[in-house]
Amino acid sequence: MEERFALFGDIIHSERDRTFKEFRDSYLMIRNGRVEKITKERPEGVEVHDYRGMLIIPGLIDMHLHAPQYQYAGLFMDEELLDWLNHHTFPEEGKYADIEYAERAYGIFTEDIVKSETTRFSLFATIHEDASLLLARMLEDSGLAGYIGKVNMDRNSPDYLKEDTSESIRRTLSFIEEMKDFKNVMPIITPRFIPSCSNRLLEALSNISREMHIPVQSHLDENLSEIEWVRELVPESRNYADAYAHFHLLGEEKTIMAHVVWPGEDEYPLLKNKNVFVAHSPSSNSNLSSGIAPVRKMLEAGINIGLATDLAGGSSMSMLKMLTHAIEVSKLYYRLKDESAQPLTFREAFYIATRMAGTFFGKVGAFDEDFDADVIVLDTSSIHTTLYDELSLSERLELYSYRASGRPVKAKFVKGRKVL
Ligand code: GUN
Numbered sequence: 131m132e133e134r135f136a137l138f139g140d141i142i143h144s145e146r147d148r149t150f151k152e153f154r155d156s157y158l159m160i161r162n163g164r165v166e167k168i169t170k171e172r173p174e175g176v177e178v179h180d181y182r183g184m185l186i187i188p189g190l191i192d193m194h195l196h197a198p199q200y201q202y203a204g205l206f207m208d209e210e211l212l213d214w215l216n217h218h219t220f221p222e223e224g225k226y227a228d229i230e231y232a233e234r235a236y237g238i239f240t241e242d243i244v245k246s247e248t249t250r251f252s253l254f255a256t257i258h259e260d261a262s263l264l265l266a267r268m269l270e271d272s273g274l275a276g277y278i279g280k281v282n283m284d285r286n287s288p289d290y291l292k293e294d295t296s297e298s299i300r301r302t303l304s305f306i307e308e309m310k311d312f313k314n315v316m317p318i319i320t321p322r323f324i325p326s327c328s329n330r331l332l333e334a335l336s337n338i339s340r341e342m343h344i345p346v347q348s349h350l351d352e353n354l355s356e357i358e359w360v361r362e363l364v365p366e367s368r369n370y371a372d373a374y375a376h377f378h379l380l381g382e383e384k385t386i387m388a389h390v391v392w393p394g395e396d397e398y399p400l401l402k403n404k405n406v407f408v409a410h411s412p413s414s415n416s417n418l419s420s421g422i423a424p425v426r427k428m429l430e431a432g433i434n435i436g437l438a439t440d441l442a443g444g445s446s447m448s449m450l451k452m453l454t455h456a457i458e459v460s461k462l463y464y465r466l467k468d469e470s471a472q473p474l475t476f477r478e479a480f481y482i483a484t485r486m487a488g489t490f491f492g493k494v495g496a497f498d499e500d501f502d503a504d505v506i507v508l509d510t511s512s513i514h515t516t517l518y519d520e521l522s523l524s525e526r527l528e529l530y531s532y533r534a535s536g537r538p539v540k541a542k543f544v545k546g547r548k549v550l
């Protein structure tokens with residue numbers, strides 16, 4: 131049966147040329163979960179959700195986050211990556227062996243991400259199959275969409291968070307099998323990073339990915355000590371990206387690499403040619419003193435980019451806040467490191483976090499005809515300024531992102547289904 135309805139309000143999205151397009155007091159028509167059109171005329175005979183005066187925008191895409199780290203988001207920011215992992219991350223992730231703890235913690239996570247600005251995600255769970263499946267089920271039931279990875283770790287990890295290699299492979303296959311009837315939440319192959327995975331495990335994961343056409347996510351070039359460690363672990367590779375390529379884990383299937391703060395000159399063409407999506411995580415890269423990713427240079431090299439919270443390296447789940455962080459750090463990069471790398475503008479940051487990241491998921495991230503109807507509604511009326519009535523829709527969105535991001539959204543639709 132055909133399902134058709136409309137959302138009324140102030141509609142805005144990014145065009146292909148990266149500019150904003152605004153439709154004041156208009157109707158976003160949705161048919162069978164997809165965008166039909168945007169029109170000024172009130173449609174006949176369909177239900178209209180009235181969001182007069184509110185902003186209707188594409189849902190934001192969080193290209194990389196760690197669900198099990200949400201409980202300590204906003205804590206433990208005084209160390210760099212490798213110490214932070216050992217002292218805080220691994221002990222917390224170890225708790226997810228206990229399914230009751232997982233149920234409580236993932237319940238909180240799911241409740242909060244439903245209220246957030248995020249409609250799509252690619253996230254890491256932990257090594258634990260049962261807890262990861264529980265999270266997958268909670269997210270599937272929530273109506274949100276995206277990828278979830280059971281994490282693989284079989285070396286350089288504490289005993290309580292280390293898998294036997296064969297077990298890791300077996301559990302990955304079983305995790306994928308258990309998710310075969312899911313509609314919105316899909317499995318993704320998730321070697322934590324090179325230091326946590328033996329050569330045999332990396333090879334097996336690559337085989338699973340290629341045989342079953344399952345995408346891959348991992349971490350790349352985040353921290354200088356990490357990069358040095360990878361150089362020692364895979365001496366035959368030319369660089370860190372090449373180490374993933376060496377194990378056929380770079381762009382054989384759709385691939386997300388988180389961070390990429392320190393790409394070498396010879397890594398740019400590799401990332402571009404392999405069609406890798408970089409998950410730029412500006413808040414995390416500041417919190418863990420990792421550095422500033424050269425986003426402008428990666429964009430100019432033609433590399434796909436999405437924005438990411440990297441919870442709990444990043445302390446907030448708000449993707450609107452991430453837009454402003456990305457802009458702020460791009461200005462520091464420009465001023466302190468390379469004045470040829472122009473800072474990001476607000477419209478570019480929004481484009482990256484919606485339309486550009488959306489291409490990873492299909493026809494997602496904008497209101498073009500036939501795109502998945504992933505929509506959030508923002509009540510911007512609380513913004514306190516004498517300028518309110520003079521603002522364009524994009525200025526209202528910009529002001530809201532800088533001042534008020536992180537508030538629950540007013541309504542949310544994913545593939546046309548109301549989830550909040
Ligand atoms: N590299 C390997 N694991 C992690 C993690 O959990 N967070 C971040 N930020 N980097 C990582």
Ligand code: FE
Binds near residue numbers: 194196388
């Ligand atoms: Fe991460």
